[in-house]
Amino acid sequence: LLSSASAQTSLPTPPASAAPADDGQWSMPTKNFAGTRYSELSEINTENVRDLQVAFTFSTGVNKGQEAAPIVVGSTMYVLTPYPNILYALDLSQPGAPMKWQYNPKPASAAQGVACCDVVNRGPTYADGRVFFTTLDAHVVAVNAETGEEIWKTKLGDINKGETMTMAPLAAKGKVIVGISGGEYGVRGWIQALDANTGKSVWKAYNTGPDADVKIGSAFKPFYDSEKGKDLGVTTWPPDAWQQGGGTVWGFVTYDPDLNLIFYGPGNPGPWNPNQRPGDNKWTNGVFARDIDTGEALWFYQWNPHDLFDWDGINENILLDLDWKGQRRKVLVHPDRNGLLYVVDRTTGEVLSASFYHAVNAHQGVDLSTGRIKINQDKYPLQNKVVRDICPTAPGAKDWSPSAFSHKTGLLYIPHNNLCMDWESVEPNYIAGTPYVGAEVRMMPGPGGHMGEFSAWDIVAGKEVWTIKERFPAWGGTLATAGDLVFYGNMEGWFKAVHARTGEVLWQFKTDSGIIGQPTTYRGPDGRQYVAILSGVGGWSGAIVSNDLDPRDGTAAMGFVNAMRELKNVTTKGGTLYVFKLP
Amino acid sequence: LLSSASAQTSLPTPPASAAPADDGQWSMPTKNFAGTRYSELSEINTENVRDLQVAFTFSTGVNKGQEAAPIVVGSTMYVLTPYPNILYALDLSQPGAPMKWQYNPKPASAAQGVACCDVVNRGPTYADGRVFFTTLDAHVVAVNAETGEEIWKTKLGDINKGETMTMAPLAAKGKVIVGISGGEYGVRGWIQALDANTGKSVWKAYNTGPDADVKIGSAFKPFYDSEKGKDLGVTTWPPDAWQQGGGTVWGFVTYDPDLNLIFYGPGNPGPWNPNQRPGDNKWTNGVFARDIDTGEALWFYQWNPHDLFDWDGINENILLDLDWKGQRRKVLVHPDRNGLLYVVDRTTGEVLSASFYHAVNAHQGVDLSTGRIKINQDKYPLQNKVVRDICPTAPGAKDWSPSAFSHKTGLLYIPHNNLCMDWESVEPNYIAGTPYVGAEVRMMPGPGGHMGEFSAWDIVAGKEVWTIKERFPAWGGTLATAGDLVFYGNMEGWFKAVHARTGEVLWQFKTDSGIIGQPTTYRGPDGRQYVAILSGVGGWSGAIVSNDLDPRDGTAAMGFVNAMRELKNVTTKGGTLYVFKLP
Ligand SMILES: O=C(O)c1cc(C(=O)O)c2c(n1)C(=O)C(=O)c1cc(C(=O)O)[nH]c1-2
Ligand SMILES: O=C(O)c1cc(C(=O)O)c2c(n1)C(=O)C(=O)c1cc(C(=O)O)[nH]c1-2
Structure with a gap:
């Protein structure tokens, strides 16, 4: 079933330095620096x-959206x-994996009031004997991986301004890379x-x-003209609008x-209502390449200038090396909210291809000569x-829910959404710490009536190999293995x-709540392979259940409730770790 | 390993009318009217x-103590x-047992403030196309078992007086038998x-x-002298104290x-402090036999007169017929909080035997000639x-957590506790709707350091056959099967x-939270046998976890926190149904 195109050339593969040989652990949510999962x-x-x-289960004790990847280092x-962002360490060397310790950062409860999309967190990460994670009240914590003792805790944002943190840090080269959430509160984004x-x-x-704030200097060499010029982070906005400009x-x-x-993507410009902010609204909705040591920007490419x-632009950028028109190219692969799967030269920011992984009517794809997307007026x-x-x-044809890439099949596995919406732009006021949106939205299922899909994608050929339709949005992450398997969960609770x-479904198990988490796999202390997933519906799409929203108000959860009413009849709130093994 | 005594005579067996041939369902928490489970x-x-x-799992969506028995009727x-006492119907005929409907009685949230022991419920019961259950705010509900539509909803108590309901109703003979909770709030108990x-x-x-209120009339023929006399429900109390007297x-x-x-047992007299209520405090802490049609009392026996x-007295009364000194007797079997296993003639209230199933130092057992317990002054x-x-x-040598009886082995399987306490009586004031206790208690593990046990008990021989020690109190229910198996869960989460x-543990599985629920088994629509249990720690013993109590305050949860501090390091809050089957 592999397309003949990709079968003839050698398959894409992550750079060895970013995806070293497997050690049977799963120490960061993305599995490796390349993000292949x-x-x-x-x-x-x-x-x-x-x-x-x-094999065993464990309750997180919190019935909110469980987006974290369970990570495994050694036998923990x-x-x-x-x-409240409690970190649990489970001892995999003991039957039933009993708790080794728990660490509670005691985040301010008011943080819940300014989280845009449930009170989620995408997971902890490990490096050099430490576990790092963010808290909803915008702190970053380092905990001793052995003992659970706090090593440091740094406050990076102010919930009174709507600043929260939900992302999984990247720990690399003695640094912990983190960013701020709050695009729906006019927070000025940073990394x-x-x-x-x-x-x-x-840094x-x-x-x-201004360029100085954005760390744009002499090293900055974007590929396309529209990213070139001085202080575009100021001049592509109405006066001062960049101060509450999201990203x-x-x-x-x-x-x-x-x-x-x-490589990372800044989020949407604020407010949603585009009429408030004529211009490209740099540097939102794109991808930045930055020097890890200095933060200096090397290049930027904007998926969606002047976001509508x-x-x-935050979706994953998976690092691969692949044969492109006879040349081996270092690329990043990015399935965007706009429905396009981009292959971008990660040394230059040149877009090699942008193919529709999901049909859309809001634009006609990218003009590769200018790099600009063609909007449907x-x-x-x-x-x-x-x-x-x-x-x-x-939330796009695909939200944050990460894909996985198997160099064995050469395929990218993409969880995505099939949704359409009615939208009315209205005029918002910026008041610090309150929503700054300016749109009344109602979502509904897209053509065909299903709201989710899980697809295998041939990156080089730029086409779908197989797809599985899902009743609800495919909101969880993906795991690919050398067993020629991909794992994912759906919002009904099936793993x-x-x-x-x-694409044949070979096995499925009904967990206790809808799944929006990231599956991982590891070799246990007993030498056996295990697969882990957190179940517990929520996030933006599942907030109707996790936040007990009234299904009669279709505009609730920024319009998602309109599409998700039925979820209440299908699943319940939860928060359980499931770990599977062969008998 | 069966004692030779019971092997020679025919084994005890529940009356056929109260425990009819198995239909593969599990329509009431006690499995049958005899309560054998x-x-x-x-x-x-x-x-x-x-x-x-x-086989599959389902989240209750509520992280509080899960005490309910999952019941099964037909393929639901x-x-x-x-x-908030939501009733879920799951369709067992579909893969993953999807939700058929949910019914939400919307109990008043203030009920949570007057529940003594977490916000538990011991389960729904089924009869004639209806599911019946109680709500924490003291309503009883009947729901159409097919559609989930409410048939009726009756308010029976007032949370402003501390009245709540947690029990599983008995549905029999066109009636739904229920009682009120609130002994720790000076509620006057009724059925x-x-x-x-x-x-x-x-009725x-x-x-x-007064006798009229208690439905004591000419039919009332207690066995022992101390239960005889007019208006003992008044005269065994200080003036008017019976009005806030619990039971x-x-x-x-x-x-x-x-x-x-x-047959049922009234609870403790209020307040706990016995110095406030000289006298036997009838009709608390005993067992009543009542005519199901009229409510008339036939007899009463008081396990613990003048409760200290x-x-x-609420523990289960399992109905058995057994050979006793050459005669077949109709008995009830009752493991009391005081550590004694009573065998009582259920036609007369005569105590045939009262043996220690757990060692105690607070009394020396029962004087069988008077029926009175001998207190250690x-x-x-x-x-x-x-x-x-x-x-x-x-909470006694055993709290509400029900035993099971197998007529195949002739053994009773008893979950119980190994705890001791320091107690100081203090003077309480009765204020409606507030705690009326009058004791400061601190509990600790009993001799040996373990806090729970799960034992097999030979009723006729009056002795233990085997026992399993548990680190924490054995707070869940029991299931016995013809497969010569007994199932129970512990507070660490092992089922x-x-x-x-x-008594050999043949299998165990680590659920996601501590177990205090009642296991059940049924034949699925596919003809296969399934075993079901709710996991989710809480109740009185587990309130430290389910209610996030501060472990530094040993007197919290009426002194239980003192013994249960470590539970926080062992399990987390949860609420998940687990259903098991063979491959
Ligand atoms: O602009 C932002 O700062 C921001 C933050 C978050 C977040 O932190 O979870 C989400 C979004 N935006 C967002 O647009 C979005 O679709 C989204 C989905 C989810 C989720 O967890 O399901 N979070 C977020
Ligand atoms: O006196 C009462 O009305 C009353 C009510 C309840 C209850 O309704 O749960 C308990 C108790 N007492 C009680 O004494 C007790 O040990 C107890 C344990 C539990 C539990 O669910 O773990 N409930 C209750």
């Missing part, structure tokens, strides 16, 4: 996965809960590197404002040790006019193992 | 139980959550029969006060269709004096299958 473990494979069974698993030993700031780069950072960060670069629909959200049937929606080449 | 299903047995695995399972069709009261009997009803009710009698230690809780090392504690004859 691929494990070389193959004890569980297409032949035997049908026998997979629950680390599980991070949504707010920051902390010293892993002390928690002190090493900080804003995503809006927050809450997705996964990848890292190329050879290039010494990190809350299309945060009839879907432009003019003020005080209800524009109907815009596809995709604000599935799929044949990586055919 | 025994199933004739034997597909899962001592040979194959090691292969048992999780009914799961009742703690407050009541509602018309199953209309929810209207058929109501108080457990304190609430929150345990399981059993029913003998041949005798037309129900909060020894509610040096453990008498005089006012303003700390009496140390009283064993057992206020265990034990060889019914030897």
